[in-house]
Structure formats: structure tokens, C-alpha cells
Amino acid sequence: MKNSADQAADGPRACFIAAGLEVLGERWALLALREMSLGVHRFDQIARNTGASRDILVGRLRTLESHGVIERVQYSERPPRYEYHLTTSGAEVAPILISLAAWSSTWMRDETPRASYRHSCGADLKPVVSCAECGDEFTPGSLMFGPLVSAAGTDSASEQ
Amino acid sequence: MKNSADQAADGPRACFIAAGLEVLGERWALLALREMSLGVHRFDQIARNTGASRDILVGRLRTLESHGVIERVQYSERPPRYEYHLTTSGAEVAPILISLAAWSSTWMRDETPRASYRHSCGADLKPVVSCAECGDEFTPGSLMFGPLVSAAGTDSASEQ
DNA sequence: CGAGTTAGTTGGAAAATCCAACTAACTCGG
DNA sequence: CCGAGTTAGTTGGATTTTCCAACTAACTCG
Numbered sequence: 001m002k003n004s005a006d007q008a009a010d011g012p013r014a015c016f017i018a019a020g021l022e023v024l025g026e027r028w029a030l031l032a033l034r035e036m037s038l039g040v041h042r043f044d045q046i047a048r049n050t051g052a053s054r055d056i057l058v059g060r061l062r063t064l065e066s067h068g069v070i071e072r073v074q075y076s077e078r079p080p081r082y083e084y085h086l087t088t089s090g091a092e093v094a095p096i097l098i099s100l101a102a103w104s105s106t107w108m109r110d111e112t113p114r115a116s117y118r119h120s121c122g123a124d125l126k127p128v129v130s131c132a133e134c135g136d137e138f139t140p141g142s143l144m145f146g147p148l149v150s151a152a153g154t155d156s157a158s159e160q
Numbered sequence: 161m162k163n164s165a166d167q168a169a170d171g172p173r174a175c176f177i178a179a180g181l182e183v184l185g186e187r188w189a190l191l192a193l194r195e196m197s198l199g200v201h202r203f204d205q206i207a208r209n210t211g212a213s214r215d216i217l218v219g220r221l222r223t224l225e226s227h228g229v230i231e232r233v234q235y236s237e238r239p240p241r242y243e244y245h246l247t248t249s250g251a252e253v254a255p256i257l258i259s260l261a262a263w264s265s266t267w268m269r270d271e272t273p274r275a276s277y278r279h280s281c282g283a284d285l286k287p288v289v290s291c292a293e294c295g296d297e298f299t300p301g302s303l304m305f306g307p308l309v310s311a312a313g314t315d316s317a318s319e320q
Numbered sequence: 321c322g323a324g325t326t327a328g329t330t331g332g333a334a335a336a337t338c339c340a341a342c343t344a345a346c347t348c349g350g
Numbered sequence: 351c352c353g354a355g356t357t358a359g360t361t362g363g364a365t366t367t368t369c370c371a372a373c374t375a376a377c378t379c380g
Contacts, residue, residue: 013210016268
């Protein structure tokens with residue numbers, strides 16, 4: 001029997017991690033979303049706080065918008081000006097930012113002082129990721145392949 | 161009073177999200193880690209399964225190694241050949257991959273069939289992220305800035 | 321010996337990013 | 351009304367990163 005983790009005599013793995021990275025994995029995308037998560041919505045401020053060059057940032061914001069992750073909200077008529085806000089989809093990027101921040105603050109502690117994060121209860125960021133179904137914590141290694149899925153829902157008999 | 165989320169009259173925000181992205185945010189890095197998480201450890205296979213070009217992949221693996229995220233394990237003497245394995249730090253990237261996969265499988269469902277993921281209990285991937293301290297679930301918006309931190313530990317009186 | 325495997329390396333083309341300066345369309349103080 | 355300031359971009363050209371296909375090295379196996 002073929003172990004599904006080996007795969008790919010064909011092409012690269014088409015999986016949801018790869019798909020997510022196509023949208024969120026481009027440079028500056030997650031940092032722009034971080035800003036909006038923290039309540040910063042204006043172009044200039046996002047550019048300043050992320051360090052992205054303005055031309056690239058325009059591109060990213062347009063891509064994120066076209067994928068429905070953020071939306072432009074007009075806040076001035078004359079001249080027409082827009083703010084960038086998270087959609088529901090964008091707000092749900094938070095767990096990714098949280099895990100990233102948590103990993104980083106555990107493993108990337110060098111001399112440079114950096115802003116840390118915390119939960120709204122006041123505690124230091126220590127997220128626990130658990131399975132909604134069985135309630136057990138996700139341990140490294142408890143991530144496994146499921147079936148192939150497309151628009152319709154659970155689809156196609158995985159592989160034979 | 162100055163809202164800490166506005167920040168940056170100075171430079172870009174130095175935070176742990178940005179720091180983490182410096183290591184994990186480069187192209188192919190997370191996909192390479194995905195492979196190792198799933199038990200694929202050989203160069204050729206990682207290259208094939210991710211789709212990364214071999215030269216770039218070599219660079220990424222070296223970077224990840226130099227940051228202690230992965231390590232090379234010799235599996236052949238003659239010729240000397242190495243496998244790539246996750247370190248503890250690397251294994252703890254799993255929550256990031258999990259949140260990414262979960263976000264993506266919720267929001268990126270188009271026609272293309274993709275491999276989904278599941279928890280080892282067999283259930284579809286539905287991770288819940290909660291605060292280790294208070295136990296409450298992280299909701300979008302419950303991520304906030306904490307103090308500045310450097311190597312020593314909790315450090316510097318944030319800002320004045 | 322010749323074919324196959326594995327992990328790279330190489331050179332040159334293509335794409336993405338950076339940067340500083342510039343534009344457009346306004347507001348506001350004097 | 352004029353000149354300075356604000357905001358959100360756009361532009362052109364340099365720099366960096368990535369891609370790609372082919373090539374090498376050091377073996378093993380039949």
C-alpha cells in the first residue's frame with residue numbers, strides 16, 4: 001500500500017496549506033493583516049508600520065481584497081479615500097498570527113527587543129490548539145492527511 | 161495618551177510576528193516544514209512535493225537549519241547523505257500549519273481538488289485556539305500588544 | 321561497464337521587490 | 351488666495367529573488 005504522505009510522482013502537493021500560502025504567503029500580506037487586526041486601517045500607517053514599500057503594498061492590498069480577505073471602506077468623499085478593513089475571512093486569520101507570534105516568542109529570542117503579544121485577559125500569549133471534535137490538544141504529529149476536497153465539499157475517493 | 165497600536169513615527173514595528181516571518185515567511189519554507197511534519201525527509205522528495213526549485217530549496221533548508229528549526233541527519237556514509245528532520249522548534253511550527261490549513265479549507269474552496277487535513281482522532285481539521293491561562297477561546301480581536309521583550313525575558317518599560 | 325539514484329551546483333533569464341521621487345486631489349491656516 | 355500639509359497612490363530604474371534546465375559528484379546495482 002502506498003503511504004499518502006509520500007505522494008507526488010505527479011506534481012507538487014495541492015493541499016490547503018499551499019493554497020493558503022498563495023494568498024497569505026506573499027511578502028507583507030500577513031503584516032498588513034496584523035495591522036488591521038490591531039486596528040490600523042489607513043494606507044500610510046500600514047506602510048509605515050510594516051515597512052513595505054508603497055507600490056508593493058498597493059498590490060498586496062488589492063490581492064487580499066480580490067480574495068475577500070479585506071475590503072475597502074470609503075471614509076472620505078472628496079477626495080475619495082478608503083480604509084482597509086478585515087472581512088470575516090480576514091478576521092479569522094488571527095489564529096495564524098497568534099501561532100506565529102507564539103512560536104516566534106518562544107524560539108526567536110535574541111537581543112533585539114520586540115513587541116510581544118498577549119490575550120485580552122492580560123496573560124502572555126500561550127495559545128493551546130485543540131481539536132474541536134475530540135477536544136484533545138494538537139500535538140506535533142497529530143496533523144494528518146484527509147481526503148481530497150473541492151468546491152462541492154468532501155469529494156473524490158482520495159486515491160486508490 | 162498614545163495608543164500603542166498606532167506606533168511607528170520611527171520605523172516598522174519590531175514584533176514577534178515579523179521576526180517569525182523572517183525565518184518561516186520565505187517562499188517554500190513552510191511547505192518544506194509541512195513535508196517533514198508528514199514524514200518526508202529526503203531532499204528529492206521534498207523538492208518534488210513542494211514544487212520548489214532545487215537551488216532555492218537548498219538555501220531554505222540551510223536557513224532553517226541555521227535557525228535551529230531543522231537538522232541534518234546522516235543516513236549514508238558513502239556517499240555522505242543527509243535527511244532533514246524537524247527539531248523541537250520545528251515540530252512546534254505545527255500549530256501554524258494547522259491554522260493555515262484550517263483557514264484555507266474554510267475560505268479557499270474553489271473547484272481545484274486539494275488534500276485536506278485532519279486530526280489524528282479522525283475528525284476533520286477544526287482547531288480551536290484558546291488561552292492557556294484563562295482557557296477562553298481566542299476570538300478575532302483578542303490579540304493585543306504586550307510589553308517589549310528581548311533575550312533576557314520581559315524587558316524595558318514598553319514606552320513612555 | 322553503463323544505467324540509475326541522490327544531492328546538490330551552475331549560469332542565465334524572468335519575476336518580484338525596493339527606493340526615492342513624483343502626482344493628484346484635496347484641507348487648512350494666515 | 352497662496353503655500354504648506356495630508357493621504358493615497360504611481361512611476362522608472364536598480365537590486366534581489368526566484369525559476370529553470372542542465373550539469374556534476376559520488377556512489378550502487380545488475
